[in-house]
Amino acid sequence: MTKPKVFIARKLSEEVVNQFKESLDITMWEDTDEPVDRNRLLEEAERSDGLVTMLTDQVDQELMDRGKRLKIIANMAVGYDNVDVETATEYGIQITNTPDVLTETTADLTFALMMATARRLIEANEVIKDGKWKNWSPLFLAGTDIHHKTIGIVGMGRIGEAVARRAKGFGMDILYHNRSRKEEAERELGASYNSFETLIQTADYIVCLAPLTEETKGIFNAEAFKKMKNSAIFINASRGPLVDENALYQALIKGELKAAGLDVFDKEPIDENHPLLELDQVVCLPHIGSASVETRKAMMELSLKNVKDVLYGQQAKTPVNRPN
Structure with a gap:
């Protein structure tokens, strides 16, 4: 069975990501500090079943139009004002966030x-x-x-x-x-x-x-x-x-x-x-509200758990929308 393809739009902890590589074919943006290049994000959206995005990424209709295979976009934050949730719902894409853990x-x-x-x-x-x-x-x-x-x-x-x-x-x-x-x-x-x-x-x-x-x-x-x-x-x-x-x-x-x-x-x-x-x-302060090592790892794990669950036919743990 071919593993679902997932792109992570920022370099995350290898310790966390490695836990999911057995069930997901994961590609990750290489730069720890710089946001993913927009063109690269659009290209990865085209060939991915799931995305893990950050607040700095615009998850808009253009991205979803390119992402014909997308079933889930896990936004690694509580807020999701960077995400066009209405379009995602219309396109049948699950959006998740990371409440509680932070x-x-x-x-x-x-x-x-x-x-x-x-x-x-x-x-x-x-x-x-x-x-x-x-x-x-x-x-x-x-x-x-x-x-x-x-x-x-x-x-x-x-x-x-x-x-x-x-x-x-x-x-x-x-x-x-x-x-x-x-x-x-x-x-x-x-x-x-x-x-x-x-x-x-x-x-x-x-x-x-x-x-x-x-x-x-x-x-x-x-x-x-x-x-x-x-x-x-x-x-x-x-x-x-x-x-x-x-x-x-x-x-x-x-x-x-x-x-x-x-x-x-x-x-x-x-x-x-x-x-x-x-x-x-x-x-x-430079937007560090949730920036403890323990909490950021918990946010990473929750995002990837949501991606894995949805791509294997289960319910997301922290859904934002109910896709059509």
Whole structure:
């Protein structure tokens, strides 16, 4: 029996990939750091039964038109805004993602980003490295407390709930806004459901964990930042396009907002000359929310398990759609 052909659009751990080579004929993009060349991805789609893609890969109609044999595209991320799910469903292609396995790791990073921003940890590190620590004074690099403050979580999915659990340990008051009420989270965590307007006006820390949709794109705009407390700190660990970056920059330099911590950006990688990078009160990370060795290997394994299952006639473990 001929093994199904699978192309992986980024170089993954050989340790993980080797587990699946007995049942799948796997070809893998050779470069660890650079995204797969678009033409190469289209060529591989033509001869593959399954693809493993990354957020940087545009899984659009052009690709699916070329991929006449495709039965599954496993997107190695929770989000799938890079995938034309509607077309995939119409073409009978299964789309999968990698929820759950990265929840706690991403929540760790989100809370760490909030703490680093509030307590000015990056600035403090640079002061020492630049040889500028000459003496001590009462307000030297004084940051903002986290404990017993109010956190407002926009997007109370799995990661939002995990962040809320961490906030509870810090004695924080927890507000959240979501498309639907999460009554279990309210009971277990003492979280309070609020409108978007009330949350951004009330919270000391506004944490964006909402998915990117047509409704949420640009939700954090100039109007939203103006409504926040001048002492508020904004954190985005979801998707860059939820934020108007120019409006964020203006709010920060005008003092309408105290600080921001960002793991994601509208255009990635962010340009090194981006104005947000000039501000000491902004902590920027290169989209590493789920970047622990353990979690990334779990994401690889789940993606390949989904591919194997679908190509051998079984149900995907984490389906995004129901193909026609």
